[in-house]
Amino acid sequence: MAKPDQVLIIEPQHELKFRGPFTSPVTSYMKLTNPSDKKVCFKIKTTAPKKYCVRPNSGVLDAKALIDVAVSLQPFDFDPNEKNKHKFMVQTMIAPDGEINLDSLWKDVNPENLMDSKLKCVFELPVDPSASTQENNVDASPAIHEEKAKRVGDGPKSSPKLNSVEGELMKAAAEVKHLREEESQLRQENLQLKEELLRIRRSNPTIDSSASLSSLSAAGQVAPEQSLPYIYLVLALVIGMFGIVLGKFIL
Numbered sequence: 001m002a003k004p005d006q007v008l009i010i011e012p013q014h015e016l017k018f019r020g021p022f023t024s025p026v027t028s029y030m031k032l033t034n035p036s037d038k039k040v041c042f043k044i045k046t047t048a049p050k051k052y053c054v055r056p057n058s059g060v061l062d063a064k065a066l067i068d069v070a071v072s073l074q075p076f077d078f079d080p081n082e083k084n085k086h087k088f089m090v091q092t093m094i095a096p097d098g099e100i101n102l103d104s105l106w107k108d109v110n111p112e113n114l115m116d117s118k119l120k121c122v123f124e125l126p127v128d129p130s131a132s133t134q135e136n137n138v139d140a141s142p143a144i145h146e147e148k149a150k151r152v153g154d155g156p157k158s159s160p161k162l163n164s165v166e167g168e169l170m171k172a173a174a175e176v177k178h179l180r181e182e183e184s185q186l187r188q189e190n191l192q193l194k195e196e197l198l199r200i201r202r203s204n205p206t207i208d209s210s211a212s213l214s215s216l217s218a219a220g221q222v223a224p225e226q227s228l229p230y231i232y233l234v235l236a237l238v239i240g241m242f243g244i245v246l247g248k249f250i251l
């Protein structure tokens with residue numbers, strides 16, 4: 001059974017472009033429009049989840065509504081000769097009536113009811129390096145530029161929202177980088193401790209055995225020392241009884 005056609009209008013349709021340099025997070029935008037009369041649930045997936053930060057990555061889009069999705073590419077060493085295989089997939093389905101629990105809804109959905117759209121990622125370096133500051137973090141799609149121009153004309157309603165999203169993405173990227181550095185440092189310290197422990201064991205292989213032997217020898221010495229008073233007591237009793245019996249015979 002063929003899957004249903006995509007109900008959302010996705011801009012750009014086929015390519016998600018990122019304009020370098022890639023020494024800092026680069027953000028591109030994806031616009032999702034719901035032209036239908038029903039609510040639509042959406043989820044965005046990628047083949048490289050560790051390299052991208054997507055906000056929002058899932059949600060419910062009301063009828064006749066639209067949303068801008070910010071896709072932030074994390075810093076990396078760009079190689080123009082390396083083939084890029086990063087892709088994004090937008091999955092959607094018609095939202096059921098009533099209260100919606102997205103977690104259980106996506107878990108129990110029939111795959112035949114899903115609508116999929118795929119976009120490939122394109123990395124570009126700016127032709128003029130002086131223009132990189134102005135064009136960085138901006139998608140090169142004409143549709144996105146047109147939409148942003150309309151929003152500027154309408155007033156500052158959505159620009160603070162976009163700015164706040166970009167700020168959150170920058171903070172998230174910095175926090176991820178900091179956590180990765182801490183994780184690497186902890187792993188190195190753990191390896192150093194293991195190496196130190198192995199070195200100590202190799203340099204002193206008889207510590208445990210000598211300790212156990214010394215404890216055993218000490219125990220062996222204590223036992224005879226503790227048994228000596230009992231021997232003297234028995235001998236004294238025997239001698240005393242012998243003296244009594246001998247005295248009776250003499251008398």
